[in-house]
Amino acid sequence: KQEVTQIPAALSVPEGENLVLNCSFTDSAIYNLQWFRQDPGKGLTSLLLIQSSQREQTSGRLNASLDKSSGRSTLYIAASQPGDSATYLCAVSSSYNNNDMRFGAGTRLTVKP
Amino acid sequence: DAGVIQSPRHEVTEMGQEVTLRCKPISGHDYLFWYRQTMMRGLELLIYFNNNVPIDDSGMPEDRFSAKMPNASFSTLKIQPSEPRDSAVYFCASSFWGWTTGELFFGEGSRLTVL
Numbered sequence: 001k002q003e004v005t006q007i008p009a010a011l012s013v014p015e016g017e018n019l020v021l022n023c024s025f026t027d028s029a030i031y032n033l034q035w036f037r038q039d040p041g042k043g044l045t046s047l048l049l050i051q052s053s054q055r056e057q058t059s060g061r062l063n064a065s066l067d068k069s070s071g072r073s074t075l076y077i078a079a080s081q082p083g084d085s086a087t088y089l090c091a092v093s094s095s096y097n098n099n100d101m102r103f104g105a106g107t108r109l110t111v112k113p
Numbered sequence: 114d115a116g117v118i119q120s121p122r123h124e125v126t127e128m129g130q131e132v133t134l135r136c137k138p139i140s141g142h143d144y145l146f147w148y149r150q151t152m153m154r155g156l157e158l159l160i161y162f163n164n165n166v167p168i169d170d171s172g173m174p175e176d177r178f179s180a181k182m183p184n185a186s187f188s189t190l191k192i193q194p195s196e197p198r199d200s201a202v203y204f205c206a207s208s209f210w211g212w213t214t215g216e217l218f219f220g221e222g223s224r225l226t227v228l
Contacts (some may be wrong), residue, residue: 034216034217036219041221041222041224042221042222043117043204043206043219043220043221043222044204044206044217044219045219046216046217046218049216089156091156097169099144099146099161099168099169100158100169101158101217103155103156104155105155106155
């Protein structure tokens with residue numbers, strides 16, 4: 001069974017810092033990996049989706065990388081802002097059933113002004 | 114499009130009562146997912162539909178849980194009878210051509226409290 005782990009569970013940084021969030025998964029037979037953002041009391045918003053054949057995806061200040069063989073992904077946030085404060089979750093889908101998506105517990109990010 | 118719409122946003126009920134959660138997916142999306150989120154277990158997939166047909170309900174915790182999708186624009190998740198351990202946030206999500214071909218769009222969730 002796929003296990004998805006996100007470290008750290010919480011992170012607090014001053015505004016302007018570059019930061020990296022980590023996601024690891026136990027089964028490398030994935031179809032793709034997706035990073036989401038969740039604000040308190042809200043649903044999840046998709047940030048980046050990386051297909052298993054890709055190494056990275058970029059959107060604005062966000063860059064997500066994927067190393068399928070080592071079971072790792074990172075989400076890099078450049079020049080962090082207070083508005084980036086949220087919980088970030090990664091999710092992986094199985095190559096056996098691409099609708100079988102497993103979520104990590106998330107990293108709660110606080111960016112201090 | 115208004116996005117995935119869920120109702121009610123909050124529901125407080127007593128143990129033993131029937132609870133019905135509703136979801137309207139994004140128009141044109143052919144997959145619909147029901148998730149449950151708790152502090153202890155995180156996000157769990159309960160069931161998903163493709164073109165209104167239930168495909169995988171292996172995540173449904175017990176027979177007390179049931180889900181229907183009578184048409185492409187409406188789905189319900191019902192709990193009968195409800196128990197305190199069912200307290201959680203229930204999310205509906207939809208996608209087009211399956212989750213992997215594009216983004217998965219989530220609703221705002223329905224926060225259920227069973228007393």
